[in-house]
Amino acid sequence: MTLQREILEMDIRGQICPSSLLLVLREVNQNYVRLEAGQLEVLVLTDNRDATGTIPATAENMGLHAEVEKVSGYYRILVKK
Amino acid sequence: MNRQKEQQKSAVAELTAEVERLRQENTRLRESQQDTFTYIRAKVNDMLSVVGTKTLKPEELDDQSLLEFDPIGIVTKTFQHVLDSHRKLNQELHFAHDEIQAVFDSVGAALLVLDPSGSVLAYNQKTKELLLGRDEDILGVKCRAVVCGLDEEDNVHCTFTKVMQTRREQHLQDWTLGERNFTVVGQPLFNADGEITHVVMAYSDVTARKKAENALLEALQETQEANAKIHAILRSAAGSLLVTDTSDQIVLMNERAEQLFGFCLTNPREKPATDLLPCRQLSDLLCGRVHSGDDVLVQDLVFSGTDEVERTYQARVAIVRGLEGDYRGRIALLHDVTREREVDRMKSDFVSTAAHELRTPLSTILGYTDLLLTQEEQTKEHLQEYLLLIQSKAENLAQIVGDLLDISRIEAGDGLQLSFEPCDLEQLCRKVVDEFSIDKKSHRFPLDFPDYPILIEADRYAIIQVLENIIGNAVKYSPKGGAVQLAAQVEDGMCFLVISDTGLGMLPSHLERVFEKFYRADATNTAISGTGLGLTIVKYLIEAHRGSIRLESQPGQGTTVHVQLPMVQ
Numbered sequence: 001m002t003l004q005r006e007i008l009e010m011d012i013r014g015q016i017c018p019s020s021l022l023l024v025l026r027e028v029n030q031n032y033v034r035l036e037a038g039q040l041e042v043l044v045l046t047d048n049r050d051a052t053g054t055i056p057a058t059a060e061n062m063g064l065h066a067e068v069e070k071v072s073g074y075y076r077i078l079v080k081k
Numbered sequence: 082m083n084r085q086k087e088q089q090k091s092a093v094a095e096l097t098a099e100v101e102r103l104r105q106e107n108t109r110l111r112e113s114q115q116d117t118f119t120y121i122r123a124k125v126n127d128m129l130s131v132v133g134t135k136t137l138k139p140e141e142l143d144d145q146s147l148l149e150f151d152p153i154g155i156v157t158k159t160f161q162h163v164l165d166s167h168r169k170l171n172q173e174l175h176f177a178h179d180e181i182q183a184v185f186d187s188v189g190a191a192l193l194v195l196d197p198s199g200s201v202l203a204y205n206q207k208t209k210e211l212l213l214g215r216d217e218d219i220l221g222v223k224c225r226a227v228v229c230g231l232d233e234e235d236n237v238h239c240t241f242t243k244v245m246q247t248r249r250e251q252h253l254q255d256w257t258l259g260e261r262n263f264t265v266v267g268q269p270l271f272n273a274d275g276e277i278t279h280v281v282m283a284y285s286d287v288t289a290r291k292k293a294e295n296a297l298l299e300a301l302q303e304t305q306e307a308n309a310k311i312h313a314i315l316r317s318a319a320g321s322l323l324v325t326d327t328s329d330q331i332v333l334m335n336e337r338a339e340q341l342f343g344f345c346l347t348n349p350r351e352k353p354a355t356d357l358l359p360c361r362q363l364s365d366l367l368c369g370r371v372h373s374g375d376d377v378l379v380q381d382l383v384f385s386g387t388d389e390v391e392r393t394y395q396a397r398v399a400i401v402r403g404l405e406g407d408y409r410g411r412i413a414l415l416h417d418v419t420r421e422r423e424v425d426r427m428k429s430d431f432v433s434t435a436a437h438e439l440r441t442p443l444s445t446i447l448g449y450t451d452l453l454l455t456q457e458e459q460t461k462e463h464l465q466e467y468l469l470l471i472q473s474k475a476e477n478l479a480q481i482v483g484d485l486l487d488i489s490r491i492e493a494g495d496g497l498q499l500s501f502e503p504c505d506l507e508q509l510c511r512k513v514v515d516e517f518s519i520d521k522k523s524h525r526f527p528l529d530f531p532d533y534p535i536l537i538e539a540d541r542y543a544i545i546q547v548l549e550n551i552i553g554n555a556v557k558y559s560p561k562g563g564a565v566q567l568a569a570q571v572e573d574g575m576c577f578l579v580i581s582d583t584g585l586g587m588l589p590s591h592l593e594r595v596f597e598k599f600y601r602a603d604a605t606n607t608a609i610s611g612t613g614l615g616l617t618i619v620k621y622l623i624e625a626h627r628g629s630i631r632l633e634s635q636p637g638q639g640t641t642v643h644v645q646l647p648m649v650q
Binding site (some may be wrong): 016017018019021022025026028029032050053054057058061062063 | 129132133134135136137141142150152155156158159162163165166167169170
């Protein structure tokens with residue numbers, strides 16, 4: 001059986017830290033239960049390099065997992081269980 | 082009026098004072114609000130620094146937006162999730178720790194956790210039981226002291242030392258403590274910087290396994306020895322031996338069988354089929370294609386082996402059964418019975434020949450004695466003639482019976498009674514030749530002897546018997562009018578007598594067998610009498626005189642007999 005996962009996309013390009021982190025954390029907090037249950041994944045599009053360090057580190061501390069992918073001109077950070 | 086003015090003036094003053102008070106209150110409140118925002122920003126920055134990010138600057142988020150965005154609320158909520166996650170993680174860690182502790186305590190091996198200096202950090206119950214043999218706290222004590230009883234490090238044999246030196250897992254297969262055998266495994270644990278923080282030592286008690294292994298090895302050795310014995314017995318079997326399995330494949334051959342059939346079982350995976358054998362009858366026997374009520378079949382087989390000489394083999398083929406009586410294959414033992422079968426044939430021929438040889442003179446004797454008994458009136462000449470014939474045939478019978486008795490004594494190992502004395506060989510030869518000359522007028526007997534007498538140390542009658550046999554054969558196998566020549570000479574204390582004829586001669590295959598008992602070069606020719614014993618006895622008699630005899634012959638060119646006898650010393 002394949003679990004259907006919803007992906008919540010956040011385009012925060014143009015935002016710098018700590019706003020980027022706080023914006024992502026606000027979304028993560030609001031959807032933590034679904035994230036924890038593996039029903040939702042948060043896809044963050046950011047052009048702030050610091051965020052590629054702070055977001056995954058905080059997500060790991062929250063018991064989640066984050067994958068960072070560099071694409072042309074910005075980063076894709078996928079936060080999931 | 083003045084009073085009214087004063088009252089108005091006073092009211093203005095009060096209002097002014099109140100306005101001032103309110104202005105001051107407003108200033109104070111503004112200052113307080115600013116302090117509050119400063120405090121909030123400081124706390125937000127403190128929290129952000131905990132999550133490892135930069136400070137929040139007022140130009141990035143103004144005071145009004147700060148309250149609306151609520152970063153403290155966000156970070157606090159985040160911390161709540163972090164704490165929940167860590168609490169869960171702690172529970173899992175506790176559970177894992179309890180699990181590891183349970184495994185640590187219940188595992189069958191003695192486990193020691195050492196620090197890099199070799200001091201014991203933890204140990205399980207089995208350590209006390211297997212290594213210490215006593216209830217003692219060994220935390221903080223050096224491993225080498227409590228386990229090996231050493232004061233100093235053993236850099237050569239110590240597994241812990243090897244782990245520290247190589248930074249790798251180490252195994253020691255056979256370590257002995259008292260009467261126990263252990264296998265030892267040392268496993269290093271590293272920190273994030275790649276430094277060894279702990280070494281886990283596991284001691285597995287393999288005493289029982291070791292004993293079982295030793296017992297198994299002994300049993301294996303005994304089995305191998307027994308197997309080798311069986312193979313040695315089979316290999317040394319007096320005959321060619323073959324063993325097949327249930328699928329009629331040859332699984333064992335001894336050396337004789339290998340030589341006979343020209344192949345061997347060098348590769349245990351290659352089992353030749355019995356159909357490869359050169360004798361179809363043998364493969365039929367081994368494959369059970371010959372049915373019999375017995376487990377053992379005995380059959381004579383005639384076939385050629387690698388030497389391509391046809392021989393007769395007696396095959397004894399038996400079924401091999403397991404302890405439960407189940408069929409395991411067949412075993413065949415082949416004996417070369419060519420010689421025995423030839424002897425049997427010669428014996429059979431001898432019986433036939435002897436019967437013929439005995440019957441012929443007996444018929445003559447019976448015929449003439451009947452004649453003497455039934456015809457009363459006989460002339461003296463006839464009577465004399467009949468009696469001489471009867472005597473001659475009786476002598477023939479006596480000769481045959483004498484030969485049989487001689488060969489019987491020789492066979493029994495009793496030998497013949499010989500009485501040695503100096504004899505003149507020429508005189509003996511002339512005596513025998515004279516007798517033949519009287520009886521066999523058809524042959525000539527020229528003698529060639531030196532002028533001096535040839536004295537041999539001999540039994541007179543034995544030498545006469547020898548000469549009668551040799552000359553008798555020459556006469557029998559020579560055509561009428563032929564010459565039987567006797568020539569003698571002396572050399573180095575030995576007498577050399579040569580008797581030659583111009584008769585039928587013999588094939589080399591017959592020549593090499595003439596001294597065998599019952600052997601006759603042409604047994605089918607019953608016209609020429611003989612038992613096949615004469616030359617056997619001759620050879621025995623000459624060798625009893627420390628002499629020798631040999632024959633030369635070619636078909637159609639006669640036969641020459643060379644006899645060598647010692648002279649009187």
